[in-house]
Amino acid sequence: MKEETNIQDREVVLQVKDLYKSFGDNQVLNGFNMQLHKGENLVIMGKSGSGKSVMIKCLVGLMEADRGTITVMHKDITKLNEKALDILRSDIGFLFQGSALYDSMTVRENLEFPLRHHTDISKDAKSTEQLVLNTLDSVGLANTIDLMPSELSGGMKRRVALARTLILQPKIMLYDEPTSGLDPITSKEIILLMQDIQKKYNTSSLIITHDVDCARVISDRMILLIDGIDYAVGTFKELSTSNDPKIKAFFKQDL
Numbered sequence: 232m233k234e235e236t237n238i239q240d241r242e243v244v245l246q247v248k249d250l251y252k253s254f255g256d257n258q259v260l261n262g263f264n265m266q267l268h269k270g271e272n273l274v275i276m277g278k279s280g281s282g283k284s285v286m287i288k289c290l291v292g293l294m295e296a297d298r299g300t301i302t303v304m305h306k307d308i309t310k311l312n313e314k315a316l317d318i319l320r321s322d323i324g325f326l327f328q329g330s331a332l333y334d335s336m337t338v339r340e341n342l343e344f345p346l347r348h349h350t351d352i353s354k355d356a357k358s359t360e361q362l363v364l365n366t367l368d369s370v371g372l373a374n375t376i377d378l379m380p381s382e383l384s385g386g387m388k389r390r391v392a393l394a395r396t397l398i399l400q401p402k403i404m405l406y407d408e409p410t411s412g413l414d415p416i417t418s419k420e421i422i423l424l425m426q427d428i429q430k431k432y433n434t435s436s437l438i439i440t441h442d443v444d445c446a447r448v449i450s451d452r453m454i455l456l457i458d459g460i461d462y463a464v465g466t467f468k469e470l471s472t473s474n475d476p477k478i479k480a481f482f483k484q485d486l
């Protein structure tokens with residue numbers, strides 16, 4: 232008989248403990264905790280301005296937390312030097328809020344960029360082209376390889392940004408609002424793509440979203456970030472049927 236492992240029993244690939252971050256008087260994170268397990272889709276929801284992007288930027292070392300520990304694949308990132316941090320970063324794919332493609336580069340150059348920075352493959356033009364094409368193909372956009380970002384729709388840009396992140400085959404994916412600004416059908420396509428990627432590579436994903444549909448479809452577990460802390464943790468079903476007014480508010484209104 233095949234044994235289903237409980238998500239909670241799986242290896243922890245990313246752990247945040249007691250994270251604090253403030254900007255002047257603005258105390259954004261106030262002792263936030265989370266654990267991401269191998270192969271898990273963990274959704275983080277929180278109101279606009281609650282600190283979701285700040286938290287994710289602390290995770291990849293783009294921002295320095297005031298206090299707390301962040302462990303990525305058993306390594307404390309606050310104790311790593313730039314070089315070690317860089318190596319670790321190549322295992323983490325980060326889809327920024329709003330895509331953030333390099334506007335002056337073609338789609339091909341956008342995808343080559345992380346390869347040049349993190350691998351040796353870019354020295355071999357043929358392998359590079361094949362990898363770029365294959366990765367674009369996995370998001371359904373092989374035909375855009377020589378276009379500029381300005382020639383793409385919002386949904387296509389998001390896919391190319393996703394391809395640029397996937398090209399290094401990260402073990403952990405961090406998505407900051409992957410469906411924001413997209414129409415419901417395109418959002419659904421992106422969600423399906425995220426699910427495909429998770430299945431294909433057994434990636435562990437942290438997904439920040441305020442899209443309740445996205446959370447329902449994709450999450451194994453959810454964390455609600457309220458008042459700078461992990462206010463509630465549970466499955467979509469558990470949280471969406473909660474009687475706590477602060478939790479209920481998330482599932483009733485568009486944030």
Ligand SMILES: Nc1ncnc2c1ncn2[C@@H]1O[C@H](COP(=O)(O)OP(=O)(O)OP(=O)(O)O)[C@@H](O)[C@H]1O
Pocket residue numbers: 254257259277278279280281282283284285286328
């Ligand atoms: N570099 C910065 N300097 C000063 N304050 C900042 C900086 N970055 C974020 N903040 C503040 O931190 C708070 C949290 O911002 P953050 O971008 O994390 O919100 P968010 O939860 O991602 O919101 P949204 O859903 O709108 O993306 C906000 O009050 C914001 O003004």
Ligand SMILES: [Mg+2]
Pocket residue numbers: 283284285328407
């Ligand atoms: Mg944000």
